[in-house]
Amino acid sequence: MDEQTRLKQQAAERALALVKPGMAVGLGSGSTATLWIKLLGEKVRTEGLEIRAIASSEDSEALGRSYGIPFTSFAETPTLDLTVDGADEVAPGLALIKGGGGKLLREKIVASASKRFVIVADGSKQVEKLGKFPLPVEVIQMAEPLVSRQLAELGFTPKIRINNDGSRYITDEGNLILDCSGVLMDNPQAIAAKLDAMVGVVEHGLFLGMATLALIAEPGGIVERTK
Numbered sequence: 001m002d003e004q005t006r007l008k009q010q011a012a013e014r015a016l017a018l019v020k021p022g023m024a025v026g027l028g029s030g031s032t033a034t035l036w037i038k039l040l041g042e043k044v045r046t047e048g049l050e051i052r053a054i055a056s057s058e059d060s061e062a063l064g065r066s067y068g069i070p071f072t073s074f075a076e077t078p079t080l081d082l083t084v085d086g087a088d089e090v091a092p093g094l095a096l097i098k099g100g101g102g103k104l105l106r107e108k109i110v111a112s113a114s115k116r117f118v119i120v121a122d123g124s125k126q127v128e129k130l131g132k133f134p135l136p137v138e139v140i141q142m143a144e145p146l147v148s149r150q151l152a153e154l155g156f157t158p159k160i161r162i163n164n165d166g167s168r169y170i171t172d173e174g175n176l177i178l179d180c181s182g183v184l185m186d187n188p189q190a191i192a193a194k195l196d197a198m199v200g201v202v203e204h205g206l207f208l209g210m211a212t213l214a215l216i217a218e219p220g221g222i223v224e225r226t227k
Contacts, residue, residue: 004122005035007217011120012036014215014222015084016043018118021050024077026110027064028085029057029103032120036084041067052077056085056110057103058172074113083114088133088205090125090214094227095188099136099205102161102171108203111210119214123223126216130188134179136161136205141176143200148178150198154191156180175202 001009012035019025019040027037037060043049045067052072055061061071085107089097096119098104111117127133137158139147144160151158158178161169169177185191192206214225 003219004124007122007219008032008120009035010222011122011215011217012039012084015118015120016040018082018084018116019043019049019051020081023081024052024054024072024079026080026083026085026114027053027055027060027069028083028110029055029060029107030086030101032086032122033060033084034063036120037063037069038067040064041069044069054080054110054113056107057101078113080110080114082116082118083110084118084120085111087119087121087125087207087214089127089130090119090121090216090225091127091130091188094119094211094214094225095130096207096211097130097133097135097205098207099138099177100133102136102169102177104136104205105138105171105173105175105203108207108210111207116213117211119211121214121216123216123218129184129186130206131184134159134181135183137178137180137195138171138173138175138202138204139178140200140202141174144176144178147198147200151178151180154194155183157182173202
């Protein structure tokens with residue numbers, strides 16, 4: 001296990017302590033969330049921890065089911081007690097960029113339904129301003145040329161996300177992702193409002209005012225950040 005993975009594991013272990021029997025839990029996506037799901041799954045499998053879960057991606061749900069984690073739906077469980085997820089960038093005020101793994105729409109849906117939304121990350125994800133990591137914007141395929149033009153007018157350089165085989169990356173919901181670089185955000189709220197107003201934009205990776213706690217794994221230990 002390399003140093004970065006070891007730090008992520010520590011943050012995931014700290015987040016596991018937040019889970020109590022009977023909770024409805026949101027399972028995030030990505031490398032750090034995967035570590036947490038495995039820890040949670042072991043507790044379900046070996047200790048009989050009773051929880052219900054909703055996952056933010058098909059991959060996370062499949063992983064959870066492999067450990068015997070029982071799943072529910074928003075029709076049955078409209079509010080989650082706790083969601084644990086990773087982030088691509090964490091700025092002051094727990095402003096986040098998420099979506100590097102392409103699951104931002106479902107991640108935001110799950111986070112929005114959660115009483116506590118907790119981020120687990122290593123220290124490399126902390127920034128003073130959001131934007132060095134390209135901002136993912138999920139867009140309806142038909143609207144991509146229109147949205148790309150509007151994003152360029154905001155100063156971004158949007159690029160359609162491509163798979164390793166050269167094909168376009170398609171989200172679980174059948175949309176494209178534009179990875180938008182070139183803007184360090186002094187006012188991410190204003191940019192989020194403009195993105196929200198663009199016809200054809202399904203969702204974007206600015207998660208603002210949503211996280212309640214970030215568990216940041218530093219070499220010296222876990223740093224707890226709140227708003």
